[in-house]
Amino acid sequence: MAGTLPATGAPAAAAADPQRLTVDLSASEGPVMRGANGALYGLSDDGVPSDAALAPLKITSISQKPEGGAQHPNGDALTVSKSFFRNGGGEINVMMQDIYAKWPYEDLGIDDYLPKVDRIAEDIAAAPNSDRFVYVPFNEPDQIWYKLDVADQAQYEKNRDRFFQDWKTVYRRIRAIDPDARIAGPNEAAYHTRLLKDFLAFAQREDVLPQIMTWHELGSGSLRDFQGHYDDYRSLERQLGIAPLKINIDEYANRRDLSVPGQLVQWVSMFERNKVYANQAYWDAAGNMDGNVVRSNIPNGGWWFFRWYAGLTGDTVKVTPPRANTIDTLQGLASLDPSRRQAQVLLGGSADDTDVVVREVPRSLFGRTVTATVAEAAWSGYEGQHATPRVLTRTKLRVADDGTVTVPLRGPHRMSAYRIVLTPGGSGTPTAPTVPWTASHEAEDAAITDGKVYTQGTVSNANGYAASGTKDVGSLNQAGSKVDFTVTVPEDGRYDLAILYGNQSGAPATQKLSVDGGDPVTVTYPSTENWTYRAKKDVRVELTAGSHTLTLAKGAAEVTLDRIDLTARTAAPAASYEATLADISGRPSYDYSSSAGVGTGALVLGPGDKAVFDVYAPRDGYYRVVPRASAPVRLVLHGQTVAAVPGRPLKLYLVAGNNRIGATAKHSAVRSLDVSGDGSTDGTLSYGAATATLTGGARLVDSAHASAGSYIGRLGNSADSTAEFTVHAPTAGRHVLVLHYAHNDRRDNGHAYNTDIMSRTADITVGTGAPQKVTFKNTWSWDDYWTVGVPVDLRKGPNKITFGNAIAWAPNIDRIELGRVIG
Incomplete structure (x- = not known):
């Protein structure tokens, strides 16, 4: 177990000297940018990932293919922009050469490419939010089409000159259609000083300088070499008198890093330290934020790390690891937010005992004591669910006379990431968290x-x-x-x-x-x-x-x-979501006058303020939700608002994975939202495939893997092919409709390593209302059933719910369940 802490700010005794990671709260590196949370093909469709999985990550940039691109069957930039932008996303890099079907791209010459460039630019220029798209005209030209990485200097110069001419042609072609276009490049597969020096000089001379500089850092060696690459590139800019360009490392990391919190922290820390943007590489299937979202809505360990990263506020501060720029060693990043009186440290990548030494802790913000809260995000696999990260320790520590606090981390796991939050100590003693064996x-x-x-x-x-x-x-x-x-x-x-x-x-x-x-x-x-x-x-x-x-x-x-993990089960799963760490809007204040009990303080909500909690549920069903607050609050879940009395449990329906629960109040000091339970289905409505009325080509298909021995197949692909369920609601109101479905649509493009799975959609109509289009991600098999939850409003008594798709196949449906949001 990691995180054993002493009663004071002094280091804990250990058999051998622990390694040291030092955080200097007085050495600002500038505002938290969160630039390294992007992904290539992280989104595949509108709804994959779900809004609840996407919004908490506060993604600054993603990379996707142009609309109608043939490289993959989904991930079109304009299509996914709807969900990306409504969930607070920043900008979309359009990988223009992904208009081609083959990998590496068919080299049909610039004359073949230019009409495609025109169409892409016309589509983007006409799109809503066109100013939030970035054109990436070439992808890995050092390897594809131009062979710019050749050792022979004469051959390099010949290839270089052809690339430069094509760059200028395409750049001007884009700007002729979209005069305000932001263009990124040259987008090499690896960092090449020789090419970049020549490219910058050429682009400056010809007035075709990109607005964003891009290249890739894919191998493990980048954990050692990136700092040198970055420093060298900035030196080239200075030599040429070019003002610093925005940098986006629009592909980073390899398979062994993706989804692994302890690996990801090594990459993210070096990118955030240098204030560059970066997108994880696309090695497998689209739509899971490159290995960090399970199915469509379920977090894994990697998701929780990026959720922590999204929660950093204020300025990042200097972090000195035991061995900087060294592959697979302890690394970290940290922030200080004076307005919230919080310091946070994210670290990981090592199994060695560690002392996290936080220097220059300002007494004007924290006082003479701090509460140190340590939590762990473990590796749960690319598709392994991860519950809310477990708090390992919560301890009050004295700030030493020299302004130092030392937080020991003992027995850490190499593949895990850890978060340390420091808040003012206040009065009282924090309740030690219950950590099961x-x-x-x-x-x-x-x-x-x-x-x-x-x-x-x-x-x-x-x-x-x-x-x-x-x-x-x-x-x-x-x-x-x-x-x-x-x-x-x-x-x-x-x-x-x-x-x-x-x-x-x-x-x-x-x-x-x-x-x-x-x-x-x-x-x-x-x-x-x-x-x-x-x-x-x-x-x-x-x-x-x-x-x-x-x-x-x-x-x-x-x-x-x-691997197997055994954990003692002494009670139903439970988690306490601290209000001081919630996403906020408005201008709430932070009260750390008391650290007694669970949590580190209170978030004081007033009119116009809102806190949003990310609440994990292991399965669809009812959970016990208790607000700990000084006065009543109003909770918003699945579009339903419910009045909540402090300390009084609510029975609320949560969907499997992440649930965003908002809280508002006239005036209330909120400490936490406490959630417990296994996901009870008592009181829910359940209807098997055989209870539906089928029309057109839809039919009941026998299956040993379906819950009741059959599923609805051949649904859709015609306006006449529908499945209609009659559900009987005991009371009117907002419900969650949970569909158990399966499908395994794929399109094999012959790509070297990507698995081109496809999503299906269904139009869901309740009564005579307007149909709602819902996206269903591929389940890897026709016999594996996943769930998607959709909020719907039902009348008391019988309601008709109809499923169909007039233009394409809908997924196979095993059964449906309905639970009233407020049980």
Whole structure:
């Protein structure tokens, strides 16, 4: 467990000297920019990712293909701009050459490209918010079309001159159509001093200088080399008398970094320190923010890291890591916000004990004591759900006479990121968080029968997928294949067992789980993109105190095992969402006069103020929500407003994944929103596929994987093909309609590494109301059912809900559920 803290600001005693990460709150680096939270093809459709997954990240830039581009089946810039902009997104880089179908792009000559350039520019110039699009005319010209990375100088100069001429032609072509266009480039696959020096001189001389400078930093070596690249580039600008251009590293990191909080913090810290924008690379499937959103609405560990990054306010301040610019070492970034009286530190990338030394803590803001709150965002896989990050410690510390506070971090995990929040100590003593017993066991360290250990995600494994401990166990495809884990638990009781796995069978796969050779139970694993694209399966086991053997043996199809985590379950899941860390609008004030109890202080809401909490739910259903406040507040969820009395529980319906709950008040000091429960379905309405009235080509299809043995298939692709459910609402009001669906539409473009999954849509009509178009992401298999929640208003009594799609196929529907927002 990480985060054991002493009672004072002095370092904790340790057997060996811990490494030190130093934060200087007096050394401002400028306003928090949040520039490194972007993604290439992070959005695939309007609604994928969901608004609730997208809005909290406060994304500054994304990169997408031009409308109608043939490179991939979705991710069109104008289409996704609707959801991007309504969720507070910044700007969209349009990767213009993605108009082509092949990778690398077909080289048909500049005369073939120019009409395409015209069409793209005309589309963008006519679009709403056209000023928030950036034209990227060329992608990786050092490798594609122009071969600018050749060693031979004469050949380089010949290729360079052809590229420069084409750059000038395309640049002027864009500006002729869109005079205010912002253009980015040259967009190399890697940093090349030789090319950039020549390019800047040429572009300056010909008046075709880009407004945004772009290049890619993709390999692990960039964690060592980027600072040198950045410094060299700024030097080139100075030599030529060019004012500093905005920089966007519009592709960064490789597969082993994406989704891994401890890896991501290393990249983000160096980009934020240098105040450059940066977008994660697109190595797999579109629409999941490059490995940080599960399905459409569910956070993983990477999402929570970026949510923390989005929560930094004020100025970033200087952070000195143990080893700067070194691959896979402890790195961090930090901020100070005097108006909120908060300092935050994000760090990760190392399993070594660490002292986080915060210097120059201003007593005018914090007083003589601070409350230090430490939380962990762990790696849960690319497609593994991650609950609200666990608070490990919350302790009041004295500020030393020299203005220093030291927060020890003991036993950290290399793949995790950690957040430390410092707030004024105030009176009273914070309640120590309840941290359940937990233990992790790597599959490669277990007893393996008829399986094989594979190495993944190392620096030498070029662009390999991440794995816990850099190893996993695959080839569990024989009749006797199994993995025996020896575990020891401290007491009798129920334990949550989380299994990190991969399943590329194209259908749900199973294993047999047994305890000490007892009767096995079946564990069913949903499909994943491939056998190394990690997901997480949660099950529960009853264990007595002592040692046990947990066996996972082959069932139907093949499953790869990475790691298991055992966590004691003593009560229903619960989390306390602190108001002082919520997103705000208006001008609320911060009250840290008391640090007693849970939380670090209170957010004082008045007229015109609002706080928004990001609340995690493990599944669709009802949860107990309790506001801790000095006076009544009003909560907004799924478009429904509810009056909330302090300390009085509400029964509210949450969808699986992230839920944005807003809070307003006439005047109330809000400390937290406390949420608990497993997602009860008591009081919900449920209707199976067989209860629907089908028209046109829609039909009921038998399936062993459907919840009641059948699903609605061949729905849509005609105005006549519909499914109509009659639902009976006991009371009128706002409900959440949850659809259990599946589909596996794909279009194989023959791309070297991207999986071109496609979404489907359905028009949902309630009664005689207007239809609502809803997007359904690919579920990796025709037999895996996911859920999407849609707020709807129902009358008391019978209501007709109709599903269809007049122009394309809708997803297969297994069943629907409805829960009133206020239970």
